[in-house]
Amino acid sequence: MKTLQELTRPNIWRLKPYSSARDEYKGVTASVFLDANENPYNLPHNRYPDPMQWELKTELSRIKEVTSDQIFLGNGSDEAIDLVFRAFCEPGVDNVVAIDPTYGMYQVCADVNNVEYVKVLLDDKFGFSAEQLLLHANTNTKVIFLCSPNNPTGNDLDRNEIAKVLREFDGLVVLDEAYIDFSDAPSFLKDLDKYPNLIVLQTFSKAWGCAAIRLGMAFASKEIIGIMNKIKYPYNVNQLTQKQAIEILHKYYEIKRWVKCLKEEREELAQRFEKLPCTVEVFPSDANFFLARVTDAVRIYNYLVQAGIIVRNRNSVSLCGNCLRVTVGTRMENDKLIEALEQYK
Numbered sequence: 001m002k003t004l005q006e007l008t009r010p011n012i013w014r015l016k017p018y019s020s021a022r023d024e025y026k027g028v029t030a031s032v033f034l035d036a037n038e039n040p041y042n043l044p045h046n047r048y049p050d051p052m053q054w055e056l057k058t059e060l061s062r063i064k065e066v067t068s069d070q071i072f073l074g075n076g077s078d079e080a081i082d083l084v085f086r087a088f089c090e091p092g093v094d095n096v097v098a099i100d101p102t103y104g105m106y107q108v109c110a111d112v113n114n115v116e117y118v119k120v121l122l123d124d125k126f127g128f129s130a131e132q133l134l135l136h137a138n139t140n141t142k143v144i145f146l147c148s149p150n151n152p153t154g155n156d157l158d159r160n161e162i163a164k165v166l167r168e169f170d171g172l173v174v175l176d177e178a179y180i181d182f183s184d185a186p187s188f189l190k191d192l193d194k195y196p197n198l199i200v201l202q203t204f205s206k207a208w209g210c211a212a213i214r215l216g217m218a219f220a221s222k223e224i225i226g227i228m229n230k231i232k233y234p235y236n237v238n239q240l241t242q243k244q245a246i247e248i249l250h251k252y253y254e255i256k257r258w259v260k261c262l263k264e265e266r267e268e269l270a271q272r273f274e275k276l277p278c279t280v281e282v283f284p285s286d287a288n289f290f291l292a293r294v295t296d297a298v299r300i301y302n303y304l305v306q307a308g309i310i311v312r313n314r315n316s317v318s319l320c321g322n323c324l325r326v327t328v329g330t331r332m333e334n335d336k337l338i339e340a341l342e343q344y345k
């Protein structure tokens with residue numbers, strides 16, 4: 001791996017971060033806060049939130065078995081993705097390499113930051129080869145983006161191939177594990193100490209059922225996390241979100257039940273979907289959704305919209321011609337989908 005200094009944009013490496021009022025005061029217990037120009041009324045929303053979210057990180061570090069300084073928290077995983085570009089990729093000079101098809105935000109953030117985005121097509125089983133991916137990297141490739149289980153294809157990427165990329169690539173590897181709770185494959189979080197170039201992304205938006213609070217996590221070496229923290233907005237995670245996240249972390253066992261239930265429901269729904277006359281193929285899934293090839297994706301999508309049922313039309317995505325992406329819902333929602341499609345002519 002190149003040194004972190006070589007991988008970081010020079011202006012970011014040199015940057016002295018904004019120091020907020022609450023950053024400067026540390027340690028001593030205080031009861032009078034006259035440092036941040038806050039309003040003393042309207043408790044508890046009058047105070048700025050903890051810029052580093054220490055209470056939440058302390059709880060997360062126990063659950064995820066990493067140290068607090070290996071955790072970055074942001075306004076969704078999307079903030080972490082954007083910060084990776086802003087920290088490490090020089091606009092108009094550097095590039096990133098990603099599998100294709102995958103989550104659309106990597107390319108959007110690349111485009112926003114004027115960073116070349118190199119796509120490497122998955123094979124017909126939606127698998128990838130480390131060797132192929134690495135062949136597309138050059139001296140200006142700062143980051144490789146992987147997503148496992150992948151969106152929109154739903155499958156886990158091959159673990160050995162991921163490990164090979166981590167070993168052989170001299171830049172950073174972002175591994176997006178937004179759907180890892182629905183997979184039987186273990187997370188790469190356990191290997192964080194083994195791979196200094198690894199950034200694992202996870203989110204509160206899927207298994208944890210908290211898409212509304214906008215909270216994403218990045219896990220990496222404390223040096224990489226230090227750089228991300230240096231350039232984030234000082235109060236990027238608001239107080240309501242921090243509070244709600246701690247509450248949901250206390251419902252750990254309920255989440256486990258949801259996940260177990262959704263995995264069972266996924267298998268059931270995929271089996272029923274496969275039998276529909278309009279289905280060509282249902283692709284195997286390790287996530288809380290599956291991709292299915294149908295006879296006419298655009299027509300079926302529009303038919304479902306008329307019936308008040310919204311799925312995701314992936315027809316125009318690479319390798320996904322005539323494919324719909326279907327999220328696993330409650331039994332009742334899934335029944336409605338199947339019933340509607342049985343009526344489709």
Ligand SMILES: *Cc1c(COP(=O)(O)O)cnc(C)c1O
Binds near residue numbers: 078079103151204215
């Ligand atoms: C849904 C999803 C996310 C979640 O993004 P948030 O900004 O945390 O809501 C991240 N990555 C992938 C691949 C996703 O599908």
